[in-house]
Amino acid sequence: MGYTLDFQPVIAGLPDLLKGCAGTLLLAFSGMILSLAIGIGGVAVRGSSVRTARWAVIAFVELIRNTPFLVQIYFVFFALPLVGIRLPPTPTAIIALGLNGGAYAIEIIRGGVQSIHRGQIEAGLALGLPRRDIFRFVVLRPALRAVYPSLTGQFIMLTLTTSIASAIAAYELTSVAKLIENESFRSFEVYGTITLLYLLMSWGIMQAFGLVGRRYFDYPVK
Amino acid sequence: MGLPEYLFLLQGLKWTVLLSCIGFVGGGIAGLMVALARTSGLPVLERATSGYIGLFQGTPLLMQLFVVYYGLSLVGLQFEAWQAVAIGFTLNASAFLGDIWRGSIEAVPRGQTEAARALSLGYVSRMRDVVLPQALRISLPATIGFLVQLIKGTSLASIVGFTELARADNIVSNQIFKPLLVFGVVGAMYFALCWPLSLFGSWLERRLAAPTR
Numbered sequence: 457m458g459y460t461l462d463f464q465p466v467i468a469g470l471p472d473l474l475k476g477c478a479g480t481l482l483l484a485f486s487g488m489i490l491s492l493a494i495g496i497g498g499v500a501v502r503g504s505s506v507r508t509a510r511w512a513v514i515a516f517v518e519l520i521r522n523t524p525f526l527v528q529i530y531f532v533f534f535a536l537p538l539v540g541i542r543l544p545p546t547p548t549a550i551i552a553l554g555l556n557g558g559a560y561a562i563e564i565i566r567g568g569v570q571s572i573h574r575g576q577i578e579a580g581l582a583l584g585l586p587r588r589d590i591f592r593f594v595v596l597r598p599a600l601r602a603v604y605p606s607l608t609g610q611f612i613m614l615t616l617t618t619s620i621a622s623a624i625a626a627y628e629l630t631s632v633a634k635l636i637e638n639e640s641f642r643s644f645e646v647y648g649t650i651t652l653l654y655l656l657m658s659w660g661i662m663q664a665f666g667l668v669g670r671r672y673f674d675y676p677v678k
Numbered sequence: 679m680g681l682p683e684y685l686f687l688l689q690g691l692k693w694t695v696l697l698s699c700i701g702f703v704g705g706g707i708a709g710l711m712v713a714l715a716r717t718s719g720l721p722v723l724e725r726a727t728s729g730y731i732g733l734f735q736g737t738p739l740l741m742q743l744f745v746v747y748y749g750l751s752l753v754g755l756q757f758e759a760w761q762a763v764a765i766g767f768t769l770n771a772s773a774f775l776g777d778i779w780r781g782s783i784e785a786v787p788r789g790q791t792e793a794a795r796a797l798s799l800g801y802v803s804r805m806r807d808v809v810l811p812q813a814l815r816i817s818l819p820a821t822i823g824f825l826v827q828l829i830k831g832t833s834l835a836s837i838v839g840f841t842e843l844a845r846a847d848n849i850v851s852n853q854i855f856k857p858l859l860v861f862g863v864v865g866a867m868y869f870a871l872c873w874p875l876s877l878f879g880s881w882l883e884r885r886l887a888a889p890t891r
């Protein structure tokens with residue numbers, strides 16, 4: 457077949473694609489912050505003594521982890537207006553990403569919390585630390601440190617998942633690429649290029665997490 | 679939502695299962711090759727497979743499907759949509775399973791390989807009779823975890839334009855205009871597929887965490 461690659465539309469659309477990258481990063485970082493908050497909150501609730509609350513968290517985690525993100529984002533997209541919340545696609549996508557990432561974060565952080573030795577908490581209690589400080593400094597921080605690599609991996613997954621937000625036309629790289637593709641019909645060139653852009657972004661985020669991790673968790677173990 | 683709609687969704691469910699099976703079996707075979715190449719000790723092979731794995735783990739599945747879908751027709755190969763999508767899932771699964779199994783092969787204690795060498799077992803026998811059976815055991819929970827991810831991933835075939843479960847629900851939802859009900863039912867169908875697998879995976883994980891002897 458005499459097909460010649462033509463990157464002209466991609467080059468012409470490069471400024472838009474870069475703006476799309478910024479949109480993707482915005483979605484990704486907002487989603488990460490939301491999932492971290494849900495993750496930490498969920499772990500705190502899951503460890504509480506209220507039975508129904510504990511079960512609610514478990515049900516939430518299982519529900520999210522065993523259904524596709526595409527179905528979840530459509531569900532959020534149609535459910536929010538029904539409860540009277542009207543949001544543009546991009547914030548809707550952030551909420552869906554946060555809920556999805558949050559469920560995974562709960563599981564990951566819970567693993568870290570379980571790795572904290574009981575004696576540590578007892579030592580904190582013996583020193584008369586307030587419960588809140590024990591949770592923050594004795595449990596949470598070392599737990600986050602223990603699971604930091606898995607959390608990084610999960611957040612990179614979340615970044616890649618943002619491409620699915622194009623299904624509800626949130627502003628991000630894949631949506632921008634679709635627009636360019638619709639105008640130029642250069643599907644392979646457009647999607648090939650943004651695949652590379654995604655690769656660059658996930659690599660960059662991995663490096664950034666490595667840097668932050670070394671700074672924040674760089675304290676002696678003993 | 680009446681019977682015809684449910685039947686249409688079940689039709690989509692059939693494709694979801696079929697695509698997952700193709701991806702898992704095809705990806706399993708190719709993934710074993712990737713894992714063996716990745717642990718072969720030959721720098722060229724190891725670097726190539728490490729790049730292959732990194733490429734698939736660092737890009738969205740959706741993009742992989744798009745690139746395969748359009749790339750195949752570009753090099754002059756005519757495939758139907760479902761075949762192109764199946765190839766995409768197979769490639770994706772081969773990279774992820776290859777990485778999982780690489781980890782499991784490396785987790786088998788070195789002494790096992792050394793003992794097999796001392797008994798002068800060749801590479802094939804060493805792998806088939808000594809290392810891989812133990813690696814398989816170690817890899818089971820993660821492999822099942824990936825299978826769940828693959829099943830959920832097949833929903834993306836709908837974006838590329840293929841009628842499986844998630845696409846079927848879109849069509850139904852447009853027709854009867856009760857999106858929440860339809861997406862709820864479809865979510866429940868995926869859940870019914872994935873949850874037992876997840877439970878099985880975590881049961882295996884707990885069992886394997888117990889001491890072997």
